[in-house]
Amino acid sequence: MTERQRARRPGGRSARVRAAVHRAVTDLVTERGYGAFTVGDVAARAGVADTSVYRRWGTLESLLIDVVIxxxxxxxxxxxxxxxxxxxxxxxxxxxxxxxxxxxxxxxxxxxxxxxxxxxxxxxxxxxxxxxxxxxxxxxxxxxxxxxxxxxxxxxxxxxxxxxxxxxxxxxxxxxxxxxxxxxxxxxxxxxxxx
CATH class of the missing domain: 1.10.357.10 (Tetracycline Repressor, domain 2)
Structure with a gap:
């Protein structure tokens, strides 16, 4: 199994990070509303590095769309x-x-x-x-x-x-x-x- 496959296994670290980031987004939307937070705010709330969010989603808009879908x-x-x-x-x-x-x-x-x-x-x-x-x-x-x-x-x-x-x-x-x-x-x- 390659490092990339290991990182994407269901229930692994990648799934935990994704769940934490998604939860951070919905919490921030609830508290502040759309457009009132940044990738940095999401990362801080989720307890991950900004680079992790950018690497996976690229933009805040892509992240928000992923949360919705x-x-x-x-x-x-x-x-x-x-x-x-x-x-x-x-x-x-x-x-x-x-x-x-x-x-x-x-x-x-x-x-x-x-x-x-x-x-x-x-x-x-x-x-x-x-x-x-x-x-x-x-x-x-x-x-x-x-x-x-x-x-x-x-x-x-x-x-x-x-x-x-x-x-x-x-x-x-x-x-x-x-x-x-x-x-x-x-x-x-x-x-x-x-x-």
Whole structure:
């Protein structure tokens, strides 16, 4: 095994450094906001050298994008409860836990901030949206195969995700299990207008 392979093994020093740096980023976003800290601040908070951060990510923007993408792809598996309503309730509850957890609000703020920070930020935003759309489409396709009549992905974004994201980003209220279930129920109710 080469030195380079040893440095990249999962769970090794490289993984610990990455986790510490990612945590430092979300802590700093929470405390100071986007654009109010440097690579040096991240390195100091993570207990690593600036050069370690620069060597791995190159720029602060690349690091921030890595934090967003990593956090999004580490989500919960797509539920398969046997019904679209059950799948959506379970999935929405997982999303609510993710975005209200320790790092959730900071990651959402990063997505919003990065979306206006040039091409790389736009790509990060698009990957974020694509990740959510793929998860939703998988549930909708499975429901269709079972003979259910699911709404489309944008309906789920508009009626389930958007209200949750707005509540978290603007502190507009809690994401209680009852509230999250109500978002799903309203969308799937027979009187819901999908036109």
């Amino acid at each position: 990593t956090r999004l792809t580490a989500g919960s598996p797509i539920p398969d409860t046997g019904t679209l309503k059950g799948d959506l309730r379970s999935w929405a509850a997982n999303v609510a836990r993710d975005i209200t957890g320790d790092e959730g609000p900071a990651v959402l703020r990063l997505v919003v901030a990065l979306s206006g920070a040039g091409e790389a930020g736009t790509q990060a935003r698009d990957r974020f949206l694509d990740t959510r759309a793929r998860q939703l489409q998988e549930m909708l396709d499975r429901a269709r195969e079972r003979g259910e009549d699911p709404p489309d992905v944008l309906d789920l974004v508009d009626h389930i995700l958007a209200p949750m994201y707005v509540r978290v980003l603007f502190g507009a209220g809690p994401l209680s299990p009852a509230y999250v279930d109500t978002l799903v129920d309203r969308l799937l109710s027979p009187s819901a207008d999908r036109a």
